[in-house]
Amino acid sequence: MKNINTINPERSPAGHQEPAIRRKNFLEVVTGYTDDVALTEADRCLQCKKPACITGCPVNINIKGFIHEITNQRYENAYRIVTEANLFPSICGRVCPQEKQCESKCVVGKKYAPVAIGTLERFVGDLAQKNNWTDKSEIKRNGKRAAIIGSGPSGLACASDLAKAGFEVVIFEALHLPGGVLMYGIPEFRLPKGIVSREIENLKNLGIKIETNKIIGKTHTIEDLMHKHGFDAVFIGTGAGYPQSPGIKGEFLNGVMSANEFLTRVNLMHGYDFPTHATPVGIGHDIAVIGCGNTAMDAARVALRLNTKNVYIVYRRTVNESPARKEEIKHAMEEGVQFIWLTAPVEILGTTDGWIKGMRCIKLQQGEPDSKGRLTVSPILGTEFTLDVDTVIYALGTMANPIIGKTTAHLKLDKNGYIPVDDETQMTSIPGVFAGGDISKSSWTFTTVIHAMGKGRRAAKGMIDFVSHKS
Numbered sequence: 001m002k003n004i005n006t007i008n009p010e011r012s013p014a015g016h017q018e019p020a021i022r023r024k025n026f027l028e029v030v031t032g033y034t035d036d037v038a039l040t041e042a043d044r045c046l047q048c049k050k051p052a053c054i055t056g057c058p059v060n061i062n063i064k065g066f067i068h069e070i071t072n073q074r075y076e077n078a079y080r081i082v083t084e085a086n087l088f089p090s091i092c093g094r095v096c097p098q099e100k101q102c103e104s105k106c107v108v109g110k111k112y113a114p115v116a117i118g119t120l121e122r123f124v125g126d127l128a129q130k131n132n133w134t135d136k137s138e139i140k141r142n143g144k145r146a147a148i149i150g151s152g153p154s155g156l157a158c159a160s161d162l163a164k165a166g167f168e169v170v171i172f173e174a175l176h177l178p179g180g181v182l183m184y185g186i187p188e189f190r191l192p193k194g195i196v197s198r199e200i201e202n203l204k205n206l207g208i209k210i211e212t213n214k215i216i217g218k219t220h221t222i223e224d225l226m227h228k229h230g231f232d233a234v235f236i237g238t239g240a241g242y243p244q245s246p247g248i249k250g251e252f253l254n255g256v257m258s259a260n261e262f263l264t265r266v267n268l269m270h271g272y273d274f275p276t277h278a279t280p281v282g283i284g285h286d287i288a289v290i291g292c293g294n295t296a297m298d299a300a301r302v303a304l305r306l307n308t309k310n311v312y313i314v315y316r317r318t319v320n321e322s323p324a325r326k327e328e329i330k331h332a333m334e335e336g337v338q339f340i341w342l343t344a345p346v347e348i349l350g351t352t353d354g355w356i357k358g359m360r361c362i363k364l365q366q367g368e369p370d371s372k373g374r375l376t377v378s379p380i381l382g383t384e385f386t387l388d389v390d391t392v393i394y395a396l397g398t399m400a401n402p403i404i405g406k407t408t409a410h411l412k413l414d415k416n417g418y419i420p421v422d423d424e425t426q427m428t429s430i431p432g433v434f435a436g437g438d439i440s441k442s443s444w445t446f447t448t449v450i451h452a453m454g455k456g457r458r459a460a461k462g463m464i465d466f467v468s469h470k471s
Contacts (some may be wrong), residue, residue, distance in 0.1 A: 002046060004111055010043035011113035019334040023304055026272045027411060030329060031095070038123045042070040043113050048107055053117060056105035058450045059085045059457070063102060063117055070120060079128045081192040083123060087160050087453065088153070088199050090129055092175075093122025096450045097325050106335055129198050134205060135164075138289050140167035144467050147231040149216045149404070152180025153449045154437030155237035155303075157456030160464075163206040165464050170231075172214040177268060180239060182449070184264040185295070185348060187302050188272065214237055217403035222411070222433060233432045233463040233471070236419060237456060240438035242399040246290055250348030254464045255284060255356035259291070259299040259395035266302055284390030287307040288359050292317070296395035300337045303393065310389065311337050316344045316364055316377055342366070342377065346384065348392055358386045408433075414441055425462030426455060432466060434459040 015031035016022075022029050033041065051064040062081050069078035082089045098118035106114035108392075127133075146162045148155045150249045151173040161170045177183050179196045196385070204210065218223065225231045245251055267302035270277035287308055292315035304311045313332070315322065318341050322329060333339070342364045349358040363383035367376040400417035412419055412429035418441040419428050426434045436455030 009112040015202035033123045053102040056102040061085045078124045089121045089125030137164045147225045147234045150237035151178035152455035154452040157453035157461045161460035168209045171210045173212045175217045184267045217407035236435040237437045238401045240398045241389035242469040244396045253350040256392045286389045287311045287391045288389040290324040291395035313339045
């Protein structure tokens with residue numbers, strides 16, 4: 001009988017490109033599992049009677065069930081089980097922090113490395129795309145209409161559930177390609193855009209219409225959508241893509257940009273493929289990235305691939321406090337990104353004609369924990385130095401997109417511009433208007449793709465209930 005003492009203690013490694021090769025291309029770094037390796041890893045699952053891993057998943061995927069189907073090589077069944085809760089296994093299997101979610105609860109992980117749930121999820125998602133396993137939902141139209149503002153993971157999840165419930169669904173996207181952060185915020189080598197596009201095409205097969213280059217708040221207002229265009233309910237999923245600046249002298253010099261701006265240029269305009277695509281990214285040879293979250297890792301690793309000489313991560317704490325995934329930090333280090341710990345920027349230095357010529361920094365020391373338990377930091381006098389860089393990219397978090405709030409009467413916002421919502425339904429202060437993803441604020445707030453999808457699905461249920469009671 002299988003138990004913790006009879007399974008393979010070693011986690012099956014996924015394929016990877018070698019660092020010296022991958023730092024020169026934008027091909028996917030992690031190549032995933034073959035059939036044989038997936039079967040070996042799935043066999044490590046103990047099929048617990050009370051699988052704690054499911055409670056660790058934000059959308060409660062039946063992890064035990066889909067892995068059981070893998071072990072029996074019923075791969076399409078495994079895919080159907082996953083997609084009962086998660087629409088995009090190929091995406092979430094790549095970018096979600098499983099080590100902090102489902103895998104952190106895995107019983108095997110108490111003694112050995114946990115089962116590679118995320119990589120197995122990706123495996124079945126990729127098989128579905130390869131074999132064109134599409135949604136088999138039978139849809140009966142109910143005559144109701146819903147508008148979705150934003151085509152990120154939250155909006156897409158909401159749209160899918162509404163379409164399956166019989167709604168006519170229209171997604172309004174401000175950019176020229178749908179996908180939100182999945183398309184413009186995550187590098188090609190972590191999440192190939194072809195995978196995102198195929199998942200979105202599956203949604204179109206449900207009858208969902210996507211209108212790009214439509215900025216709600218300018219092209220139309222929410223009031224227009226509900227009163228002039230006849231939508232019965234509206235979902236706001238505009239994200240929180242307004243970058244926080246470093247707030248230091250010189251931040252408006254040429255050569256300073258946010259990570260959001262940088263990654264969007266590279267992703268949406270194929271800046272990584274110049275001159276095949278005639279959209280070069282203006283970037284120097286020596287790059288400083290301020291911050292150490294996942295977005296900072298993405299920016300640094302993209303910059304490294306654009307024929308740069310040196311790429312530095314400048315972070316005010318140590319690797320132990322870094323919010324980025326450990327895997328991302330490891331990959332960045334392997335590829336040659338240089339980390340400067342316990343260091344803060346003081347000023348960005350410029351030339352007389354307005355271009356960067358360096359960044360002045362100061363070393364920091366750690367002190368007592370703050371109210372959140374993080375070690376405080378303070379400057380060490382006399383330790384200032386100049387880092388020779390000609391580009392600075394800051395990745396210091398984001399704030400609420402202000403357009404919707406400024407153009408929608410009676411929409412309640414918090415002091416930071418986010419939209420408070422009901423915990424159960426995701427409804428805002430305006431009846432019939434719902435919000436999810438990073439723009440929404442409830443008693444629980446997370447910023448992962450799978451959490452955003454969970455909010456979108458919760459909102460869809462709230463919208464269905466609202467419209468049915470309204471009728």
